[in-house]
Amino acid sequence: MANPFYLQEVPVDAPFCNREKELKELRSYAEARANVVLFSPRRYGKTSLVKRIQRRLKDGGAIPIFADLFGIASVDDVAARLAKAVFAVTHQKESFWKAALRTIRSFRPVLKPDPEGGVSLSVEPSSVGRTGPRLLEETMESLGAFIKDTEGLIHVALDEFQEIVVLREAPQIEGIMRAQIQQQAASYFFIGSRRRILLGIFNDRQRPFFQSAINYPLEPLIPKELARFIESQFREGGRKCSLALAERMVSRVRSHPYYAEKLAFFLYAHSKTITEEVVQKEMERLISSERPVFEAIIQGLAPQQRLLMQALAVEPTQKVFSIPYIRRHGLGSLGGVQHSMRHLEGLDLIEREEERGLNRMVDPVLEIWLRKQGEERIP
Numbered sequence: 001m002a003n004p005f006y007l008q009e010v011p012v013d014a015p016f017c018n019r020e021k022e023l024k025e026l027r028s029y030a031e032a033r034a035n036v037v038l039f040s041p042r043r044y045g046k047t048s049l050v051k052r053i054q055r056r057l058k059d060g061g062a063i064p065i066f067a068d069l070f071g072i073a074s075v076d077d078v079a080a081r082l083a084k085a086v087f088a089v090t091h092q093k094e095s096f097w098k099a100a101l102r103t104i105r106s107f108r109p110v111l112k113p114d115p116e117g118g119v120s121l122s123v124e125p126s127s128v129g130r131t132g133p134r135l136l137e138e139t140m141e142s143l144g145a146f147i148k149d150t151e152g153l154i155h156v157a158l159d160e161f162q163e164i165v166v167l168r169e170a171p172q173i174e175g176i177m178r179a180q181i182q183q184q185a186a187s188y189f190f191i192g193s194r195r196r197i198l199l200g201i202f203n204d205r206q207r208p209f210f211q212s213a214i215n216y217p218l219e220p221l222i223p224k225e226l227a228r229f230i231e232s233q234f235r236e237g238g239r240k241c242s243l244a245l246a247e248r249m250v251s252r253v254r255s256h257p258y259y260a261e262k263l264a265f266f267l268y269a270h271s272k273t274i275t276e277e278v279v280q281k282e283m284e285r286l287i288s289s290e291r292p293v294f295e296a297i298i299q300g301l302a303p304q305q306r307l308l309m310q311a312l313a314v315e316p317t318q319k320v321f322s323i324p325y326i327r328r329h330g331l332g333s334l335g336g337v338q339h340s341m342r343h344l345e346g347l348d349l350i351e352r353e354e355e356r357g358l359n360r361m362v363d364p365v366l367e368i369w370l371r372k373q374g375e376e377r378i379p
Contacts, residue, residue, distance in 0.1 A: 004233040005265035010048040012055045017221055017229040017257070019049055027053050029214060030062075030155050030187040037202050040218035041348060041362045042193040043258035049218070050157050050189055062153035063096060065089055070160040075132045075169050076125075079139040083107035084123045085156075086146060091121065096150065103145040106130070106138040133172045140180035147186045154186040161190040162198040174201065178208035188213070194348045220255045223247065230264050234274065241267070241274040249279055254364040262286055287369055294369050297349070305340045307331055309361070312350055313370035316360035 010016060029036050030053060038046055054064030067085035072078050087109040090096035101109075107123040114120040125135065147154045164173050181188055190213060192198035202209045227246040234241035249267075253259035266282040267274055298306055311329035312320070319325055320341065321334060331337050341359075344350045351362050361367035 001237045003265055003268050004237045005261050005268055007262055007265055009051075010045070010261075012048070012052050015229075015233065016048070016052065018225050019045070019221075022049060022218065023053060023056070026050075026189075026216065027056055029216075030057055030189070031060075031153065033153070033185060033187045035181070035188045035213035036190070036216050037198060037213045038189055038191045038216050038218060039195045039198050040193065041195075041256075041351075043256070044193075044218050044220075045257045046191050046193070046218055047159055050159070050191060054155060054157065057153065057155050060153075062155055063089060063150065065154065065156045066159065067157070068159045069163045072163050072167065075136050075167060075173060078164065078167075078173065079136040080107060080123050080125075082139050082143060084109075084121065086143065087123065088121055099149050100146055103149050104139075104142045105145075106135055106142050133169055133176060136173060137176045137180070140177060144180055144184045147184050154184075155189070156186055157189045157191060159191045160193070162192040162194045162201065165197055165201070171207075174208045178212060182212065194346070196346050196348065221257055221260075223250050223255045226250050226255055226257070226260055230260065233264065234268065237268060239268060239272065239274065245274055245276065245279060248276070252279075252283060252364075256364050259286065259365050262289075287365060287372070290365055291369065294366050297366070301344075302340075304332055304336050305344055308337060308340045308344065309349065310370050310374065312360055313367045314374060316358045318357045318359070320359045 004015070006014065026036065026038070026049070038050065040046055051066065054062075054066060058064050065085045066089075067081045069078065069081060072081070083104055083106060086100050086104055087097075087107075090100040091109075091111075106126055108126050110122045110124055112120050112122075125131075130138070143156075164170050167173060190198070190202070199215065201207060202211070202213055202215065204210060224247070227243060227250045230249065231241055231243045231246040234246075249263055250260055253263060263279075263282060263286050266285050267278065270282065270285075271278045298309070301309070307329065308320075308331060311325075311331060315325075315329070317325055321337060323334075326332070326334065326337055331340075341350070348362055349366075350359060352359050361370070
């Protein structure tokens with residue numbers, strides 16, 4: 001049997017751990033044409049969750065539009081990705097395709113055969129010289145015309161929506177999109193992992209999107225449910241992993257969905273029998289596989305920010321600004337620590353736990369890796 005665990009995005013028809021409550025609630029919001037801000041730490045399964053919701057909506061006759069805004073480089077890029085998302089989903093049905101060609105005036109689709117025997121889709125502007133905010137406005141107007149011209153529910157998911165803030169024209173982008181969206185009888189999901197930035201767009205009184213969507217945090221999976229899911233997947237694959245071992249695996253990664261799935265993937269791939277020693281070995285493999293990502297994160301930080309990350313990895317605390325804590329970890333001045341905290345929170349690298357009030361790393365495996373940097377392993 002093929003490995004029942006996934007390293008990449010979980011396919012919409014693959015087994016999924018719980019989330020039935022979220023699937024039901026978010027689908028009901030979409031069907032009511034409500035707008036939602038869906039947020040969580042990175043790799044919590046937001047994209048997989050939304051695509052499952054869109055599959056169910058599509059089965060009910062809706063048109064699901066999914067645009068990934070990660071890495072956008074310009075306002076034109078935002079507009080192009082929106083237009084391409086419309087053409088990509090409508091290409092599957094002739095009546096929708098004709099409606100898209102008729103209403104999306106700012107871009108035209110370009111279809112080419114690809115080497116694998118399929119068709120690749122790109123878009124190009126319909127008018128030479130029209131760029132920037134005006135192009136985005138025309139694209140949003142065209143999307144509104146498509147929504148008005150099409151019967152049934154239109155659901156638009158904008159993944160990593162907070163990426164728009166990196167653009168110089170971000171205030172204009174927010175204003176244009178808000179003005180157009182409020183006129184459209186559609187449901188929009190704004191999805192993101194840099195929570196402070198994303199929530200700032202929708203909860204700052206001075207910004208266009210203020211109180212225009214339902215804030216919906218995607219909570220961690222319940223540890224026991226995640227452990228039961230892992231144990232059942234091993235069993236389905238003909239491997240034995242006790243529930244107690246599955247619970248320890250989940251505990252090591254603080255119930256993080258991506259890391260739990262990846263650890264289970266390595267265990268299934270490399271071991272016929274799952275023991276505590278094997279779990280430890282594959283945990284080391286997991287940490288090693290993430291090392292390039294972690295190194296890239298650390299290299300992008302100032303020295304004092306790195307020091308604060310290392311301190312919180314070793315000693316999560318309620319009193320990060322206390323003089324004893326600062327001295328104990330050599331963090332320098334109070335003002336420097338305050339500045340580093342703001343920056344790292346903005347990057348969603350550290351957070352304050354609501355339950356215990358601890359300031360700690362958001363990513364549990366990055367926390368382990370940083371802790372190991374200060375240790376020397378002795379045979």
